[in-house]
Amino acid sequence: MKRDINTLSLLNEISELVYVSDPETYELLFVNQTGCQTLHLENYKHKKCYEVLQGKTSPCEFCTNDRLCDDNFYTWEFTNPSIGRHFLLKDKIIQWHGKTARMEIAFDITERELQKQELKNMLDVQTLITNCVRMLYAVDDLDQTINAVLTQIGEFLVSDRSYVFEIKDELMNNTHEWTAPGISPQLEKLQQLDLSLISDWLPFFEKNDCIIIDDVEQLQKTNPAAYATLHAQEITSLIAAPIFLDNKLAGYIGIDNYDSEKIKNSSYLLLSMAIFLSYAIRHRNHVELLHRLSYHDLLTNALNRNAFMDTLSHFKAGENASIGIIYIDINGMKEINDFYGHHQGDKILVTTVAKVFNIFNPGELFRIGGDEFVIITYDMQEADFQEKFNLLRNIFCEKTTLPFSIATGSCWSNSPGDLNTLLQQADSAMYTDKKKFYYGKEKTSRYRHNLDDILNLANHGALQEALAAGQFCIYFQPKISLDTEEFIGSEALIRYTNQAGEIITPNNFIPILEEARLIKMLDLYVFEEVCKQINIWKEKKLRVKPVSINLSRSTLSYHFLADQLLELIAKHNIDISLLELEVTETAEVDNQLVFSQALEKLKEYGFSISIDDFGVRNASLSLFTTINFDILKLDRSLVKTLAQNQKARVLIRSLAVICSDLGIKLIAEGVETLEQLDILKELRCNEVQGYLFSKPLPLNDFENKYLQIHQ
Structure with missing residues (x-):
């Protein structure tokens, strides 16, 4: 008896939960x-273990009685739902007051289990983030990704819905x-929402914090x-969680009706994903911009020559009941640019479009040249087409409202x-129509871009005669390093002198x-003349720098x-490193x-290759993967x-990064102001050329200003 009393006293002193029950009747003995x-528990006598411990009305389905013996403890773990604690359990058959009984010692390891679960959840979150990031950067279709x-x-957080909103012009679009199975999609209903709807969230977003609303009912009075x-x-x-682009709130990623047990690490998950989503969205925006520039004119927003040629290549006879075409050319555009500046000329182009x-x-208007446009209409009745054409002519003939006119032709x-x-x-x-405009002017009888003797150059013999007579001469425009602002090379530009002695560009x-x-x-x-000139410079011991030469496609x-x-290089004994070949975009290659x-x-x-006029007709990312070149020249329209x-700056910054990574030199043409120069420096452009430093110069002027040794 005394031993039993000592045993009870010892068991009562133990800090772990201990109970003894009858394995046959499940009655609690201690x-x-x-x-x-x-x-x-105040009284456990005559009560069943499954009633008291588990709140059940019948023996537990996980009861371990059939696995117990009197030699060893049976060890297992279990979370007791009635008290919300997790236990390490040790069960054994013992003798209790002369009867066979079951004893269980329960060690409360809830805190350790919570830590283990939290660690597991964190590892699961890290794994999820890794998988999501891998998906974002491994697939081209960002929307699908x-x-x-x-x-x-959404599935990880056991939620009803997960989503992304993008913000633009103070409006939100889902x-x-x-959505989880059985949950109705909401995306179509959540478009063009006013940003003020989440005004309470913005202070959190500005701190790059998540907004957490555990009970939406709380908003009924406040918002x-x-x-x-x-x-x-x-x-x-x-x-x-907020999504930022260039330090500006651009959207957010959200979760609705989540599992409260998952909320602890959800802020970290969403904030991390928001960062990677911002990178992916920024990349998508840049790609979309570059793709848009491949088919749209940056200045006027009309379709560009790329799109025009694409339209021609995909045309199939018989697909359309009718086609109407209108050619447009702005009258006197060269004079406008010369006398009023390119800025005014640009305004006229934008107004025209x-x-x-x-x-x-x-989608019907293409800018195919500097001041030339083409309209292509499909399946329009002739009367409707003619009515629109006449309206177009009348608008541009109203000289009281427009300071310029256009020449048009239709078919x-x-x-x-x-x-x-038809074109x-x-x-x-x-x-x-163009001839009528120029023949009506007192000072010139020329029309379009042609003088009468220029038209004659289309004759092979006449061109040979003009070359032999020295009517073509080369001007040089210097290139300047942005790092040092020193002269580092030049571009050879051809000029033609007509019968009247006028210099024609x-x-x-x-x-x-x-x-x-x-x-x-x-x-x-031009190539041979440049080779000759470089050799002369060498003999005169002048400062010889690389010269770029334009070659038609x-x-x-x-x-x-x-x-x-x-053969020409060998003939004139010059180093190939002193020549760069610029590819122009005026002629298409079949x-x-x-x-x-x-x-x-x-x-x-061994030639150095330069892609010219990037940003007008040649603005396709495929250049970087299909053509091996050394230099990329930004068109002057981008620089202007x-x-x-802002889009032009974003584009050039992106191009600078791409070119730097690929080992390509980035040059900006048409630099005319110090403001442009400073911006290009900030955007990490390599070289520039333009009127800020020098206009194209005749040979002697160029030599004196840039090639003398003392300079």
């Missing part, structure tokens, strides 16, 4: 003081969404408008078999030579071009593969808009 306190990421997050929106979606709780958009759809057909033929007919009609005669397929003759002439398609250029192969061959021979155009 519960120590710790057990009574833990279970709030974001939806997949939202699925992973752009991506995942009725937000409450109405959330209540209508049957949202009872939510958590959202805006007026056209009032009559025709944006309509209800049996369009060849689009190029030529409309161009010819515009050409005739290449945009007035290059297109004619390209159309006549005579441009290769002029390109090779059609010239590059000439099969033996590389060999012929090397076979892009032939073009890229030609450049690759020139690279193999730098101060006012």
